[in-house]
Amino acid sequence: MLRQHRYLRTSLKGVSGASLRPGTTRSLCLLIATLASVASAFGEPLKALPAGAQPNDQRLQPLLDLNGYFPFAPSTSPIEWNQRAAHVRRRILVSQGLWPMPRKTPLNAVIHGKLERDTYTVEKVYFESFPGFYVTGNLYRPRTTSGRVPAVLCPHGHWANGRFHDKGAAQTLAEIKRGEEQFPDSGRSHLQARCVTLARMGCVVFHYDMIGYADSTQISFDLAHRFAVQRPHLNQPSGWGLFSPPAESHLQSVMGLQTYNSLRAVDFLQSLPDVDADRLAVTGASGGGTQSFILAAIDPRIKVSVPAVMVSTAMQGGCTCENACGLRVGTGNVEFAALVAPRPQALTAANDWTLEMKTKGFPQLQQHYQMLGAGKRIYLHSRVEFGHNYNLPSRLAMYHWLNKHLQLGVQEPIVETDFQRLTTAEMTVWNEAEHPQPKGGEAFEQQLLQSWHDDSQHQLAALTPRDANGWKSYRRVVGGALATIIGRELPDAKHISYERTTKADRGSYIEIVGRVSNRLHQEELPVAFFHPKDWNGQVVIWADPAGKQSLYGPSGDPQTDVSRLLDAGMSIVGVDLLQQGEFLKDGKPPKRARKVANPRAAAAYTFGYNHALFAKRVHDLLTMVVFVRNHEEQPQAVYLVGLNGAGPWVAAARAQAGSQVTRAAIDSQKFRFGEVGDLLHPSFLPGGAKYGDLPGFLSLSAPHALWLSGEGTSPELIQAAYAATNAADALTLYNGTMPTSAAIDWLLQDRETD
Structure with missing residues (x-):
């Protein structure tokens, strides 16, 4: 009985002034609610918050968007950074639909139409990234080389007409007056200018x-x-198009x-x-910078x-081609750099969203490079005029x-000299006779x-x-x-706290209501406990679309299924996940x-910066697991x-x-992310369908005990995971019509052995 009483004392802790927030109106309201609730009549479910109040949870604030603030906090050691870098790099790859990386198919590259210039040549190129999907561009080469030379990739960015960009005579003259360009004709294409000069410096440039574009x-x-x-006609279970719910559920995007x-x-x-494959560089501006x-x-x-x-703590990229679901959740462009x-x-800054890079973002990158022993390898060219x-x-x-880091050996200072600007006809890779333009359109997009x-x-x-090795690989790829996609592992227990709001003695058990907080993420969850006075040391975390209210029957006492667990000596915890119960004003x-x-x-634009509601509710459950598991009892x-x-x-x-x-x-009710047809449905989850859909999540339960309804009698992927981990006996499949009652039966059997 001593252990039982200690648990009650510590679980009910929170009435004292030390655990309230002194001097706040909210604390006074909570104290009044506490005192009133002790005398609460049986049958009236207790509340964690005063009437009309919502949890103190930052997720109720406006969502983050591409115009937010995205600071970078450098790691304190290479070991710490390597761990963080692995997570961020994986986030990029997952968000881009490149985890696992597509199998590389033949490029079938075609290089044709060489144009001779004084010190360089220009050729037309197309090759297949995916079968039938062509990458197009121009290849600049120095006319005379000795051996293998460095190469530079030049993505053009969002300048009008892309590779074919021509800013016009008037704008060029204005830029010459401001000191931004120097030649009236070649200055009309700063894109060609950098390609020509790099070729003259001895680089191959693509x-x-x-x-x-182009x-x-x-x-x-x-x-x-x-x-x-x-486009509703492209929101289909098969034959879907870009930006549709199925595409986003499979992490397919223009980016x-x-x-x-x-x-x-x-x-x-x-x-x-x-x-020279060991001396490759990339440089682009604006969207090309991304x-x-x-x-x-x-x-x-x-x-x-x-x-x-492009790299800054401010605007992260405004185009759809610079955004992907999951990409910048908890990170941003400075950390990508x-x-x-x-x-x-090297970075550049101007009078745009990079305006403050000199004081916000770049100092942290300098610190980061210095921590890695490479302080001289980062540079900012800031010309905000x-x-x-x-x-x-x-x-x-x-x-x-x-020149310095590709070891080109060109005499400094390097200057640009004039060149003959290419026309669109000289740049285009397609011609009807020998190099016909491939078909595109919606049918191609679907294909x-x-x-x-x-x-x-x-x-x-x-x-x-x-087998065990296969499980390790599966866990790395699919588990990773x-x-x-969920974006949260089990939180550190040091960040989880509890504040009791109210309690009531219900005879054989105590009803306790309070708030569990994840202080690191500024999240707060209303919770309710039914704690038997003859507790057996086991706790059930009960999740339900109705939140903690689902613990209660029509009369306010524990509902039938909860009563069965309570009568067996189990403590039951109900929780209002985000946008449930006391989160809802109405x-x-x-x-x-x-x-x-x-x-x-x-x-x-939404889910590239914010977790989906589905994921946030999973975060809440992970918070509850850590809270319960790390209780002092x-x-x-x-x-x-x-x-x-x-x-x-x-x-x-x-x-x-x-x-x-x-x-x-778990009763899955055969739910599938791939069947969610609305990007704003509460169950929409970017990437949720790609990795085996819900059975993929369920497979990662192995080797731990799982009772499962809704997936039939032979869910292959789930059974394979349990077999590979030598835990086939830990998986119980139910295919009947009364899943709730059957689940309770399973929880009650052999519980002494857990």
Whole structure:
């Protein structure tokens, strides 16, 4: 009885002034509510908060969007950074649909139409990144070389017409007057200017198209960069299109395609006989800057990078081609640039969103590089008197940086000299006679996404575990991906606290209501406990769409299924997950999730910066697992129950919780993320369908005890995971019509052995 009483004392702790918030109106209200509730009549469920109040939870604040603040906090040691870098790099790859990486198919590169200039040549190039999907561009080469030479990738960015950009005579003359350019004609294309000068410096240069620009028209400019309204006819379980719920559920995006094009462009350069594969660089501005730092962050083959006017703690990229679901959740462009370290990297800043980079972002990157022993390998060229640009002063800084770190040996100072500007006809790679333009349009878009999907599913199917080694590989790929998609592991217990609000003696048990907080993330959860006076050391965390109210019957006493557990000596915890119970001002559950103010119907504008509501509810369950498991009374067993529609949340939480959950009882109701047809449905989860859908989450329960309803009698992937971990007996499958009652039966059997 002593142990029982200690548990009650510590669980009910929170009435004292020390645990309230002195001097606040809210604390006074809570104290009044506490005193009133002690005399609460049986049958009146207690509340964690005063009437009309909501939890003190930062997730109720406005959502983060691309115009937010994205600081970078440097790690204190290389070991700490390596761990963080692995998570951030995986986040990029998962968000781009490149985890696992698509199997590389032949490039089938075509190089034709050589043009001779004084000291360099220009050729036309196209190759296939995916079968039938073409990357297009121009290849600049020095006319005379000795041996293999460095190569530079030049993504063009969001300048009008991309690779074919011509700013016009009037704008060029104005820029000459401001000191941004120097030649009236060649200055009309700063894109060609950097390619020509780099070729004159001795580099092979590939100037390639963004999707939808110049010769890359299989996916249109309007779709790739101006998408605004969903296309219902392409929101289908098969044959879906970009930006649709199925595409986002499988992590397929324009940005992902564009990133993969950049990776294949590196493959292309490495295939050229005159290129030194160990001296590759990338430089681009604006959207091309985004392409540059993303590529350098994930591809170690890039030895030097110069992303211009894009890396900052402010605006992260406004185009749909710069955003992907899950990409910048908990991170941002400055940290992406940090992934390049210790490789050399130069940045530029201007009078745009990079305006404050000199004081916000760059000092942290300097600290980061210094921590890695590479303090001289990071540089910022800040010329904030100029607007958004890749002008002559910025290009000169870039030439110096590449000259130094690619070891070109060009005499300094490097200057640009005039050149004969290429016309569109001289640049275009297509001609009807020998190089006809490939077909595009919606049918091609559907075919491309299906091919991408088929490849990833083939690879994932091959990972189905058959033994211990197979389980290890499966866990790394699928477990790693789902950890990124959910975005939260078990929190550290030091960040979890509890404050009791009210209690009532109900005879054989105590009803306790309070708030569990995750202080690190500023989250607060209303919770209710039914704690038997003859407690057996076991705790059930009960998740339900109705929140903690689901513990109660119509008369306010414990509902029948909860009573069975309570009578057996188990303590039951009910919780209001985000947007349940006391989170709701009007008591009505949301029919749709929140979104950012951006009017364009691209999911990445919201879910590229914020977790989906589904994931946030999983976070809440993980918080509860840590709270219960780390209570000072050390419960002997912790059970996690998800029935009546809560099964998918519990499946995802169980996958992350490992041995901290002794048993889980889940009724999946055969829910599938891939069937959610609304980007703002509360159950929408970016990437949720890609890795085996809900059975993929459930498979990660292995080798721990799982009771499962809703998946039939032979869910292959789940059974394979349990067999591979030698835990087939730990999986109980139920295919009857009374899952709740059967789940309770299972929890009650042999509980003494847990």
